[in-house]
Amino acid sequence: MESSTWSIKNLMGPIITRIIAYGANPIDIEKVINKLETAALDSARNLENSWWNEWDTLAQTYLTIASKAESNNNFITAREMYFLASSCYYATSLINYATIEQKKQAYMEYVKTYKQCTRYFNTPINAIEIPCNDKDSIPGYIHFPQGEGPFPCVIILTGIGTSKEETHFSAQPFVQRGIASVTIDIPGIGESLFCRGLKFNLPEIKSVVSNTIRYLQSNHKIEDKNIGIYGICMGGTLAYRIASTDKRITFCATSFPLRLEKQDREKIPLWIKTGKWYNYFSGGMEETQFLQDLSIEENEIVRCPYFLIHGKYDNWTSLEHAMELYNKASGMKELLIIEDKPAITGGNNITHMMPVGEQYHWIKHIIADWIKNQVKGN
Numbered sequence: 001m002e003s004s005t006w007s008i009k010n011l012m013g014p015i016i017t018r019i020i021a022y023g024a025n026p027i028d029i030e031k032v033i034n035k036l037e038t039a040a041l042d043s044a045r046n047l048e049n050s051w052w053n054e055w056d057t058l059a060q061t062y063l064t065i066a067s068k069a070e071s072n073n074n075f076i077t078a079r080e081m082y083f084l085a086s087s088c089y090y091a092t093s094l095i096n097y098a099t100i101e102q103k104k105q106a107y108m109e110y111v112k113t114y115k116q117c118t119r120y121f122n123t124p125i126n127a128i129e130i131p132c133n134d135k136d137s138i139p140g141y142i143h144f145p146q147g148e149g150p151f152p153c154v155i156i157l158t159g160i161g162t163s164k165e166e167t168h169f170s171a172q173p174f175v176q177r178g179i180a181s182v183t184i185d186i187p188g189i190g191e192s193l194f195c196r197g198l199k200f201n202l203p204e205i206k207s208v209v210s211n212t213i214r215y216l217q218s219n220h221k222i223e224d225k226n227i228g229i230y231g232i233c234m235g236g237t238l239a240y241r242i243a244s245t246d247k248r249i250t251f252c253a254t255s256f257p258l259r260l261e262k263q264d265r266e267k268i269p270l271w272i273k274t275g276k277w278y279n280y281f282s283g284g285m286e287e288t289q290f291l292q293d294l295s296i297e298e299n300e301i302v303r304c305p306y307f308l309i310h311g312k313y314d315n316w317t318s319l320e321h322a323m324e325l326y327n328k329a330s331g332m333k334e335l336l337i338i339e340d341k342p343a344i345t346g347g348n349n350i351t352h353m354m355p356v357g358e359q360y361h362w363i364k365h366i367i368a369d370w371i372k373n374q375v376k377g378n
Contacts, residue, residue: 007037008033008036008037008047009033009037012033012051013344015091015094015095016029016033016344017342017344017357017358018094018357019087019090019091019094020344021169021357021358021360021361022087022090022166022168022169023083023087023090023168023169024087024088024090024091025084025087028058028084028087028088029091031054031058032051032054032055032058032091035050035054036050036051036054044098045098048095048097048098048102051091051092051095052092052095052102052106055088055089055091055092056088056089056092056109058088059084059085059088059089059109059113060085062081062082062084062085062088063081063082063085063113065077065081066078066081066082066085066116069081075120076120078117078120079117079119079120079121080117082113082114082116082117082120083114083117085113086110086113086114086116086117086165089106089107089109089110089113090110090165090166092106092109092110093106093107093109093110093163094161096271096277100276100277100280103194103277104194107163107190107194108194108195110163110165111163111165111190111191114165114168115127118141122146123143123144123145123146123175124143124144125141125142125143125144126141126142126144127139127140127141128140128141128142128182128215130184130208130211130212130215131207131208131211132187132192132198132204132207132208132211133204133207136196136198138184138185138186138187138191138192138196138198138208139164139184139185139190139191139192140164140182140183140184140185140212141164141168141171141182141183141184142180142181142182143168143171143172143174143175143180143181143182143183144175144180144221145175145176145177145178145179145180147178148221149180149220149221149222149223150220150221150222150223150224151178151179151180151221151222151223152178152179152180152222152223152226152227152228152375153179153180153181153182153216153222153223153226153227153228154174154179154180154181154182154227154228154229154230154251154371155181155182155184155209155212155213155216155227155228155229155230156170156171156181156182156183156184156229156230156231156232156235157184157186157209157229157230157231157232157235157236157238157239158170158189158231158232158233158234158235159189159232159233159234159235159258160188160189160200160234160272160281161189161281162189162190162232162233162235163185163189163190163191164183164184164185164190164191165183165190167183168183169360169364170183170230170232170364171183173364173365173367173368174368174371174372176368177368177369177371177372178372179368179371179372179375180221180222182212182216184208184212186205186208186209186238187199187200187201187204187205187208188200188201188205188281188282189281193280193281199280199281199282199283199285200281200282200283200285200290200293201283202293205238206242209229209238209242209246210246213227213246213248213249217248223375225250226250226375227248227249227250228249228250228251228252228253228304228371228374228375229242229243229249229251229252229253230252230253230254230255230367230371231252231253231254231255231257232254232255232256233255233256233257233258234258234294236254236255236256236257236258237254237257237258237259237294237296238294239252239253239254239257240252240254240257240296240300240302240325241296241297241300243302243304243306244300244301244302244303245300249304250304250305250374250375251304251305251306251307251371251374251375252302252304252305252306252307253306253307253308253309253367253370253371254306254307254308254309254325255309255310255360255363255367256309256310256311256314256316256317256322256357257308257310257317257322257325258294258316258317259294259295259296259316259317259321259322259324260272260291260294260316260317261291261292261294261295261296262317262318262321263316263317268316273287273290273291274287296324296325301328301329301330302325302328302329302330302331303329303330303331304331305331305332305333305334305374306326306329306331306332306333306334307333307334307335307336307367307370307371308322308323308325308326308329308333308334308335308336309336309338309363309366309367310322310323310336310337310338311337311338311340311359312337312338312339312340313340313341313342315342319337334370336363336366338359338363340358340359342358343358344358
């Protein structure tokens, strides 16, 4: 019997793509989907609860193994089991639940289990705090390579609905190449949003990145004149804007940068322009202001080395509009166009993860190689 268009797997396609890209075990995914396909799910609320329960059950299994491994000083096993548990809670955190509190609960389990596994990596992952404004700071991690340094460094920016924990998978390819990486919860995402009440705010985001560079330049393990920026999705737009004005940034790379200001307003998913979740992360910002903050101004031109990665079949930003950023960049530049059509997510427009997101398992290494070549020359 052929699977229905409305099967759970098809319905959850965008989320499945993302959790595969960021470390969930494929067998665990199949296990959860198979259980949901055979369950009596007669409402969105039941689907949300079942998704949470199945992943939580798997996570608890891994946490039990991790705890036993720790008590026996088997720290590699402890690290891997905590990491698998964190990937389970990552899967739960991607759902926009009926209440913000449910989403926060899922994310905080992800925070806790990821933090537990960071203690056992062979390369240091240190928690940091970066000033945001006169009274608030934002949390992040700095991922160091092995050795004493000093190391070149890349600041990684992501978009709404992401976090510093998710960005682990972007940071590690740099670390493997001797490049330190900073992952931060900018205002509007992660702990900055859920625990500190910091909403999406462009001036504060720019301030956070500026303060991050200042922090890195004062760190003896970082090469103070070899600091760049890499942005993914909305973070790509922010990275481009910031790199165009901050001369301390020596290289810039963007993966599928988001250009919502170029998108047909009717095709922008409701969750990113109106409703409960939008009002929560944006602080109730007017849609026009939000889109303006994500717009690339005419005078914003990246002059440092620039690398654009974009998909021919990107569902939120056309190749033509992404190429506008590439064409206006005035320094050394490189381009990678992903020709593949999306394999899992099809024409789903809910999330911005395809097709570059589906190819991220190898694209992240191409990006890391490019950045390695830039820091060699500085």
